[in-house]
Amino acid sequence: xxxxxxxxxxxxxxxxxxxxxxxxxxxxxxxxxxxxxxxxxxxxxxxxxxxxxxxxxxxxxxxxxxxxxxxxxxxxxxxxxxxxxxxxxxxxxxxxxxxxxxxxxxxxxxxxxxxxxxxxxxxxxxxxxxxxxxxxxxxxxxxxxxxxxxxxxxxxx
Numbered sequence: 001x002x003x004x005x006x007x008x009x010x011x012x013x014x015x016x017x018x019x020x021x022x023x024x025x026x027x028x029x030x031x032x033x034x035x036x037x038x039x040x041x042x043x044x045x046x047x048x049x050x051x052x053x054x055x056x057x058x059x060x061x062x063x064x065x066x067x068x069x070x071x072x073x074x075x076x077x078x079x080x081x082x083x084x085x086x087x088x089x090x091x092x093x094x095x096x097x098x099x100x101x102x103x104x105x106x107x108x109x110x111x112x113x114x115x116x117x118x119x120x121x122x123x124x125x126x127x128x129x130x131x132x133x134x135x136x137x138x139x140x141x142x143x144x145x146x147x148x149x150x151x152x153x154x155x156x157x
Contacts, residue, residue: 006039006040006080007042008026008030008040009042010022010045011045011047019107024147024150028142028143029043029111029115033115033118033119039079039081042081043118045084045085045086045087045111045114046084046085047089048087048088049089050088050090052086052088053068053091056070068087068092068110069085069087069088069091069113069114070086071083071084071086071114071117072084073117085118108140108143109140112143116135116136
């Protein structure tokens with residue numbers, strides 16, 4: 001049987017993390033691609049440590065610095081997105097403290113940031129970065145609504 005439904009997976013390397021509402025988050029990520037008019041086939045998120053991500057950054061991008069996220073579009077052009085997104089939980093934690101937000105909010109921002117990269121958004125120029133931030137804020141707000149709607153509909157009355 002051929003299944004054409006997009007797939008989103010979460011993997012954990014060198015670290016463990018509790019990522020709540022995984023099913024809802026995966027469905028939300030799929031809806032982000034639909035809203036951005038980008039066909040998704042498969043997306044793998046890998047949550048890892050600074051050291052793991054630094055090694056990837058050196059090997060694949062020849063960058064010798066820490067980063068919170070690396071996004072790789074592995075698609076054959078033209079075609080639906082097949083991607084891998086690596087997220088350093090160490091960087092997310094430090095950035096949450098630095099920007100005075102919760103770890104969860106910063107993690108969600110980075111998760112959506114990676115998806116937006118695979119939808120074609122850039123963040124190298126100030127103009128591109130401003131658009132990326134607006135999109136992140138938009139999806140963070142929509143996800144909060146989705147979570148509250150899901151939470152209230154799952155309550156027993």
